[in-house]
Amino acid sequence: MNIFKFEKQDSDEVIKLWNDCFLKRYNIDKYLFDEKLLNDPDLFWPCVLVCKTNEGKIIGFIACKISNGSIEEYKNAAWISVLFVHPDFRRQGIASKLYFAVENELYRAGVKKIFAGGEIRNFFSGITYPFEISKAFFVSKGFEVNGCEHYDLCADVSKIDFDSLAVSYNKSIEYITRPFEEKDFGELMNFFDSEFPGRWKFEMTEFIKGGKNLNYLLIFCCKEEIKGFCKINTGKTHVGLGIHLGENWGALGPIGISKDLRGKGFGNRLLYDSLKHLKELGVKNVNIDWTVLKDFYGQFGFHPWRSYLGAYKILGEMNDF
Ligand SMILES: CC(C)(COP(=O)(O)OP(=O)(O)OC[C@H]1O[C@@H](n2cnc3c(N)ncnc32)[C@H](O)[C@@H]1OP(=O)(O)O)[C@@H](O)C(=O)NCCC(=O)NCCS
Incomplete structure (x- = not known):
């Protein structure tokens, strides 16, 4: 040998x-x-x-x-x-x-x-x-x-009626979840510097500068102030993650909320908005990778399919x- x-x-x-x-x-x-x-x-x-x-x-x-x-x-x-x-x-x-x-x-x-x-x-x-x-x-x-x-977690969002789940979340109309736009870059960097200055800042900056579809970076805002973010993805065919998840698969994560908003139902809110957004894009199975938060995502129908x-x-x- x-x-x-x-x-x-x-x-x-x-x-x-x-x-x-x-x-x-x-x-x-x-x-x-x-x-x-x-x-x-x-x-x-x-x-x-x-x-x-x-x-x-x-x-x-x-x-x-x-x-x-x-x-x-x-x-x-x-x-x-x-x-x-x-x-x-x-x-x-x-x-x-x-x-x-x-x-x-x-x-x-x-x-x-x-x-x-x-x-x-x-x-x-x-x-x-x-x-x-x-x-x-x-x-x-x-x-x-x-x-x-x-874990990596999975759920078929096309089969879940998110409005009928017994999940409470903050419905404040002061906050909206929307796709990132180039004009948000400076504010997004301020948000990452204060909340997630390490790997997530690097990954999201690389994503934006890599010329990818910016609609796949959702931001959670109060007026112009960014208070959270959620990265999503979609794939149409049976390649890549699609060999496991089937066609029209999706992915969600990382997701994060600023420290001052935690414990007030905004994490659930951003997750709810992001999953509904994925569902509207016609996605079926969604993967959420590398998390210990089985119960947080479990509220929305996710279950572990791989562990590490x-x-x-x-x-x-x-x-x-
Ligand atoms: C893990 C893996 C790479 C080990 O390969 P291997 O060539 O059999 O490993 P080695 O012969 O060099 O073993 C080195 C040591 O690992 C431990 N080990 C390996 N196989 C073991 C077994 N079946 N039971 C208990 N200990 C084991 C022992 O301490 C062993 O030393 P020893 O033989 O002197 O007791 C192999 O089992 C494998 O390919 N598994 C599937 C893939 C995987 O899980 N990869 C790791 C994650 S990426």
């Missing part, structure tokens, strides 16, 4: 192995593989490796990304986006070999903290279910694993391998 740098012509074989190694709910297609991995500017190519048998069959894969330093909390951080080994070749030290090859390389690149999943354009926000083996693996490599699961455990490792002084 030997370790090689991944090459683009390995893609189909890696995707097939990926889908054989994880539960069906974590399966991917070529679109997701390209979008979330190969085309991600944070992908750290020296740490995208395959393990092959002597006959050249791929039996293991690891891919890492490195933070470009734009977000303070991820300075000197890297992520293991994915790691898997063919079921017939497990417990032979292959994942360990792949892991140590990348840890060494990341250390040389100045990385001080490694997360399991959870990068900016992630497939996986942590270690995937079932946890027993994957958790044992990461613990064996010195990772701290979170004791509490987080967060995990990280702080790199100390190391000898060369």
Whole structure:
């Protein structure tokens, strides 16, 4: 068995192995593989490796990304986006070999903290279910694993009458939810600087500057003052998340309300407005990723369909391998 740098012509074989190694709910297609991995500017190519048998069959894969330093909390951080080994070749030290090859390389690149999943354009926000083996693996490599699961949630909004749900929310007419417009940019930055200055500010700024459909960024306003935001998305076909959610799927999140409005029914209000908006766009299944707030979203009919455990490792002084 030997370790090689991944090459683009390995893609189909890696995707097939990926889908054989994880539960069906974590399966991917070529679109997701390209979008979330190969085309991600944070992908750290020296740490995208395959393990092959002597006959050249791929039996293991690891891919890492490195933070470009734009977000303070991820300075000197890297992520293991994915790691898997063919079921017939497990417990032979292959994942360990792949892991140590990348840890060494990341250390040389100045990385001080490694997360399991959870990068900016992630497939996986942590270690995937079932946890027993994957958790044992990461613990064996010195990772701290979170004791509490987080989830991707789903509901078919086309089948939910949001007005008949027993959910109370703040109906104040002083507040409206509407799509972001370019003129709102300065006020939106003030809002993020005061309320969510880290990752969410970065992600939403990247979204706006990336020339995407601005109607998919909803803002919650009192007159001209922005007090909340909610990012939504839609997809028409059975590609990407659509392989799991079917056609006319949607996504919601992140969503956030300013601190001074919390506890007054405005979170429910923004969620209600945003879900109704998605429903009006003709969306069916909606995904809400990476959340522990099962009950908050559960009020609106959402239930977990994938779960994860967060995990990280702080790199100390190391000898060369
Ligand atoms: C997790 C996974 C990558 C481990 O691959 P592997 O090549 O079998 O792992 P290794 O042989 O290097 O195991 C290293 C250590 O992990 C732990 N471990 C691995 N498999 C284990 C198992 N079945 N039971 C308990 N501990 C296990 C042990 O501590 C092991 O050390 P040891 O063999 O000296 O006891 C593999 O099981 C897999 O592909 N799982 C599905 C995909 C997945 O969950 N990936 C992780 C999330 S991205």
